[in-house]
Amino acid sequence: MSVTAVAAGTRAAAGPEGAPEEVRRGxxxxxxxxxxxxxxxxxxxxxxxxxxxxxxxxxxxxxxxxIGVYTQTFRWANYSDAxxxxxxxxxxxxxxxxLATLLCLLIGYPLAYAIALKAGRWRNLMLIAVIAPxxxxxxxxxxxxxxxxxxxxxxxxxxxxxxILPPGESLxxxxxxxxxGLTYNFLPFMVLPLYASLERLDPRLVEAAGDLYATxxxxxxxxxxPLSMPGVVAGTLLTFIPAAGDYVNAALLGNPxxxxxxxxxxxxxxxxxxxxxxxxxxxxxMAAILLLVTAxxxxxxxxxxx
Amino acid sequence: xxxxxxxxxxIVALLVLVYLFVPIAYTIAFSFNNAGRSNLVWQxxxxxxxxxxxxxxxxxxxxxxxxxxxxxxxVVATALGTMVAFAxxxxxxxGRSATNLLIFLPMATPEVVLGAALLSLxxxxxxxxxxxxxxxxxxxxxxxxxxxxxxxRLAGLDPRIEQAAMDLYADEWQTFRRxxxxxxxxxxxxxxxxxxxxxxxxxIITNFNSGNVTTFPKxxxxxxxxxxxxxxxxxxxxxxxxxxxxxxxxQLLSRRRAx
Amino acid sequence: MAGRDLRxxxxxKTFGSFTAVDGISLDVASGSFFALLGPSGCGKTTTLxxxxxxxxxxxxxxxxxxxxxxxxxxxxxxxNTVFQSYALFPHLDVFENVAxxxxxxxxxxxxxxxxxxxxxxELGHLARRKPAQLSGGQQQRVALxxxxxxxxxxxxxxxxxxALDLKLRRQMQLELKRIQTEVGITFVHVTHDQxxxxxxxxxxxxxxxxxxxxxxxxxxxxxxxxTAYVANFLGQSNLLPAAVAxxxxxxxLVDVDGSRIAVPADRCRSAGRDVLVGVxxxxxxxxxxxxAPAGMNALSGGLVTDASFTGTSTQYVVRLPSGRQLTAxxxxxxxxxxxxxxCSVTVCWDEAHTFGLDGAxxxxxxxxxxxxPAAAARAGLxxxxxxxxxxxxxxxxxxxxxxxxxEATAAGGDGRA
Numbered sequence: 001m002s003v004t005a006v007a008a009g010t011r012a013a014a015g016p017e018g019a020p021e022e023v024r025r026g027x028x029x030x031x032x033x034x035x036x037x038x039x040x041x042x043x044x045x046x047x048x049x050x051x052x053x054x055x056x057x058x059x060x061x062x063x064x065x066x067i068g069v070y071t072q073t074f075r076w077a078n079y080s081d082a083x084x085x086x087x088x089x090x091x092x093x094x095x096x097x098x099l100a101t102l103l104c105l106l107i108g109y110p111l112a113y114a115i116a117l118k119a120g121r122w123r124n125l126m127l128i129a130v131i132a133p134x135x136x137x138x139x140x141x142x143x144x145x146x147x148x149x150x151x152x153x154x155x156x157x158x159x160x161x162x163x164i165l166p167p168g169e170s171l172x173x174x175x176x177x178x179x180x181g182l183t184y185n186f187l188p189f190m191v192l193p194l195y196a197s198l199e200r201l202d203p204r205l206v207e208a209a210g211d212l213y214a215t216x217x218x219x220x221x222x223x224x225x226p227l228s229m230p231g232v233v234a235g236t237l238l239t240f241i242p243a244a245g246d247y248v249n250a251a252l253l254g255n256p257x258x259x260x261x262x263x264x265x266x267x268x269x270x271x272x273x274x275x276x277x278x279x280x281x282x283x284x285x286m287a288a289i290l291l292l293v294t295a296x297x298x299x300x301x302x303x304x305x306x
Numbered sequence: 307x308x309x310x311x312x313x314x315x316x317i318v319a320l321l322v323l324v325y326l327f328v329p330i331a332y333t334i335a336f337s338f339n340n341a342g343r344s345n346l347v348w349q350x351x352x353x354x355x356x357x358x359x360x361x362x363x364x365x366x367x368x369x370x371x372x373x374x375x376x377x378x379x380x381v382v383a384t385a386l387g388t389m390v391a392f393a394x395x396x397x398x399x400x401g402r403s404a405t406n407l408l409i410f411l412p413m414a415t416p417e418v419v420l421g422a423a424l425l426s427l428x429x430x431x432x433x434x435x436x437x438x439x440x441x442x443x444x445x446x447x448x449x450x451x452x453x454x455x456x457x458x459r460l461a462g463l464d465p466r467i468e469q470a471a472m473d474l475y476a477d478e479w480q481t482f483r484r485x486x487x488x489x490x491x492x493x494x495x496x497x498x499x500x501x502x503x504x505x506x507x508x509x510i511i512t513n514f515n516s517g518n519v520t521t522f523p524k525x526x527x528x529x530x531x532x533x534x535x536x537x538x539x540x541x542x543x544x545x546x547x548x549x550x551x552x553x554x555x556x557q558l559l560s561r562r563r564a565x
Numbered sequence: 566m567a568g569r570d571l572r573x574x575x576x577x578k579t580f581g582s583f584t585a586v587d588g589i590s591l592d593v594a595s596g597s598f599f600a601l602l603g604p605s606g607c608g609k610t611t612t613l614x615x616x617x618x619x620x621x622x623x624x625x626x627x628x629x630x631x632x633x634x635x636x637x638x639x640x641x642x643x644x645n646t647v648f649q650s651y652a653l654f655p656h657l658d659v660f661e662n663v664a665x666x667x668x669x670x671x672x673x674x675x676x677x678x679x680x681x682x683x684x685x686x687e688l689g690h691l692a693r694r695k696p697a698q699l700s701g702g703q704q705q706r707v708a709l710x711x712x713x714x715x716x717x718x719x720x721x722x723x724x725x726x727x728a729l730d731l732k733l734r735r736q737m738q739l740e741l742k743r744i745q746t747e748v749g750i751t752f753v754h755v756t757h758d759q760x761x762x763x764x765x766x767x768x769x770x771x772x773x774x775x776x777x778x779x780x781x782x783x784x785x786x787x788x789x790x791x792t793a794y795v796a797n798f799l800g801q802s803n804l805l806p807a808a809v810a811x812x813x814x815x816x817x818l819v820d821v822d823g824s825r826i827a828v829p830a831d832r833c834r835s836a837g838r839d840v841l842v843g844v845x846x847x848x849x850x851x852x853x854x855x856x857a858p859a860g861m862n863a864l865s866g867g868l869v870t871d872a873s874f875t876g877t878s879t880q881y882v883v884r885l886p887s888g889r890q891l892t893a894x895x896x897x898x899x900x901x902x903x904x905x906x907x908c909s910v911t912v913c914w915d916e917a918h919t920f921g922l923d924g925a926x927x928x929x930x931x932x933x934x935x936x937x938p939a940a941a942a943r944a945g946l947x948x949x950x951x952x953x954x955x956x957x958x959x960x961x962x963x964x965x966x967x968x969x970x971x972e973a974t975a976a977g978g979d980g981r982a
Contacts (some may be wrong), residue, residue: 107322
């Protein structure tokens, strides 16, 4: 597609006044070539597996065959069975994730606010401080909390002495510990989007509010907070979604009665070999999350996701 | 008293930061613990864990696996993701919303579902979970993050700059090599670092797709029941220090470059 | 070395159903300073980008001398652009920015040429700084040096002074003119600022809605506008609807609200019965009472409704018995006293300064107010009030990066001011 060839072609095709047709621009395939490897990978290793999981969720064990052999039976009852049996774990997952998200918001908002609006030249350092703990292994951090909150540790003894915690009760291996762990582990996912949103806030808007007789709390409630909503929405989603599916916190910090749905899926895959149930549960989890997210987004409103 | 009111938010923020560092402090402290098999109770200060980081069985092989997988996954995910980001940011094509959706979904899907889905694929196909399935899985969930990061960087670049390069006699390839790529480089680098961090620290998806292969997070999880050796703390601390240094150096460099 | 003339033949650019540039034809003589003048959205920037190769014409040809460059890629054209946002390479220092084009063409003596170009714009001492460390004015000069150093046949400037403050802009206008004279390159300058165009250019093309309204020297355009648009866009004009009473060889006599006005025949562009009579405010004299000097066009019964002292002149608004308003500028020579508001005056001017436009023209065309010409009329502003100094800033014409298709949607909605 040399330039002169195209030019010659168009000149030849020119009308009587010398006005040619549209000049053809080459390399229209460039974007598709760029997209191909990455998107093919995602199709092959995300989309296809999700369909495979869907298909698996409708299968049943072949009677008499060895463990792990299934056949496709389109058994929709798998879903109702799974839901009936594991409804408590489901609801618990949503509850824990919801609590953790709320706590993350309460704890994380002041931090994001301070970094965005009060930190000045310490801003970058504080941001690094928010991210830095996550350079150590997620498992190590969670186990560290288990040690810190252990019965023999300083935290529990202090709480016992202060009679906040009844003697004999422990902090670990409880729902409280699981929620605490979830809150801790997902805090940066809340802080960073909040920070990004608050950083874009024009401080003169708050000044204008003050000029119009708003006190500081009112100014926050009516100007700052509403304008930071995109960050709140993003942070909430980024926290709730992974928290709902997490099982590490529940495994390390909880006990059998604090099992979350992730634990069930894990055990159904590896301990009790029951792939269809595990697959069905995964999909129900995904569906629940999608529903909640859609409802939330529609109420809170948001623009782009990516 | 008014000093307290004025600085209340900052005080709370600093307390939260302290809260964030508690487990880190604990991890670092207990890397110096003179512990036996179980690193649960403080038994005295020692540096022997640091001088003998591979002392506990499997620690170093798990670490090496994590590093290898991290490196491979980062290279592949960064390459694939950067190409997709360029296509999205600089070109027009059909199927844009489908592409955006497919990139967004893995980030929005719980890890349990991702891990389970991939495992069911591998089982269906008859592929034994092991080293390469981990790499495949890691690339899969890292690509989306790379795309988002690089695309954000590209979106911030003035498209006129590339036009200016062409106006000044640089053809498409030269423009890409001498203008676009250097300007996109910080974003690509950030994406690569993010990829590595995500891969190295991943547990759930890895657990589903690793078979007998152990990565560092998996090792720690499994040993949580019997007792995590202090060497794991050493490695955790080392990773923390290295990552912190990388970020701080990156900060200094970017301030110097003023780009 | 004499460069080549630039010729545009029927150049057209459409974005979907929207026509940004509608069959532009013009010749730019080598070594001249040419201005494309018009409001936001008139197609001037799109035309420029087509010459640069950053936009593909839908129809038409672009020629440099004998060479047809319409289909050539931007990097194969001996044409360089100074972008409105400067588009300096942020990762290269000033020296490398200026050297960029030379290096791509593997020119010899890069160091000497770059130094020379930097001296031309008086930035030699900042060669090693990065663009982010420079002020707006300095960045603008680097952008200029980066283009000039390549000695192109044509240098294109896309509203390069738009982002500078007033004083700096005035300074740079003179600088650009000096550089152009010194280097001898053809400059094609796109601007919405009519004062800027008239100060700097040898030839101006006034553009409106993708077409050229009039092309000529600043004096020709100002003293003999061809359309109401040009009359209002360049400076201010008083335009009065009139009916032709009598045509003779030398002049056309018309009736304006009962008064007889003479328009020189060679300055009357109307062939029919209706004429839009025009005269520039600075040519208008106000005489107290009912008297008028001989040999001048006169409209009696005027009432001064506003007198604004601006220092160099006093600007009067006079209401005629018919309700029409006229503007007059009286230079502050110190000889005459300021006429008070409410004073009765006769409006008169030398017959030779009259011009006549086609009667079908819209007398409010080309008046720039925030809400457009119609709002100006509604607001009762005098015809010809405040034209030219439109809002500064980026033109909202659609632009697409090379390698992408044109954004039809972007153009369709807000392509026009």
